[in-house]
Amino acid sequence: MLKISELSARTGLSTHTLRFYEKHGLISASERSEAGYRYYSDTDVRRVEFVRTARHIGFSLNDISELLSIRLDKSRHSCQEVTDITEAKLAEVNARIAELQSMQQTLQILLDSCCGGPENASHCSIMEALEAEQEREIEEDRRSGSHGR
DSSP: OEEHHHHHHHHTOOHHHHHHHHHTTSOOOSEEOTTOOEEEOHHHHHHHHHHHHHHHHTOOHHHHHHHHHHHHTGGGSOHHHHHHHHHHHHHHHHHHHHHHHHHHHHHHHHHHTOOOOSSOGGGOHHHHHHHHHHHHHHHHHHHHHHHTO
């Protein structure tokens, strides 16, 4: 049996993270001493490692909770359930990648339009573009606010 500090050293997760996972029901100590110390078994270690791996891949706490439920009773669950969770996560990742690529393109356009010289920023094309976008958003908010009344 391992104390939480030993589990932390073994898994590479901080004791704070382990307590956070315990608070959210992803892990639990197999035993507690009379003094309240948590003790973890080898089965607990494998569960923590599963949670760590799933978090590293990007699964949410809710996803991991579902995956752990499936893991505990694989015979009562289908591979399709795991596939559905994984496909949903992949769709989120793909959407985020598209968003980041759009941001990357916009930033590159801004950089390409700016001379980047030592002169003051009074006529900096990047600042002008950001300010113009800000004005466009303010005007859009005004229009949508007046239509909503």
